Amino acid sequence: MARSLDGLVLAPVADQAPGQVGTRTRFAYHEKDGEIWAEYEGGDVVRGHPVGTRAGDRLDFRYVQLKTDGTTSSGHCVSEVVELSDGRVRLDETWEWESQLGSGTSAVEQVPERAP
Known part of the structure; x- marks a missing residue:
């Protein structure tokens, strides 16, 4: 199993459709006892x-x-x-909107920590 997501900041590797998550979006993750939130x-x-x-290495979330x-x-x-x-x-994400039409795949990666 990959390490904990707790305290990690992740960003999309590519822009999605206009009006959605994009490379300027940042996710701050938390994890405890099998629960994840961000x-x-x-x-x-x-x-x-x-x-x-x-x-294990599978997340399942809503x-x-x-939006602006x-x-x-x-979803x-x-x-x-x-x-x-x-x-x-x-x-590596597989997602589907529940409030509107649309589904797809995307990826977010941990933002490298800056040197002091």
Whole structure:
């Protein structure tokens, strides 16, 4: 099993469709006793919150978000936690909107820590 997500900041590796999560979005993850949750914002997203569970290297969560245009949306995501060769974490995601049409795949990777 890859290391804990607790305290990690992740960012998408590519932009999604306009008005959704993009490379300027940052996810701050938390993990405890098989539970995962996060806060995210940036780009077209004012505020977002995923919450769910982790079993081994599989995450299963639902998310809600508020966009800059004032609309809200929600969906479901299943992710695989992968440890990269440089020690950072990547989430390979398969997601589907529940409040609107649309589904797809994406990836987010741990943002490298800055040197002091």
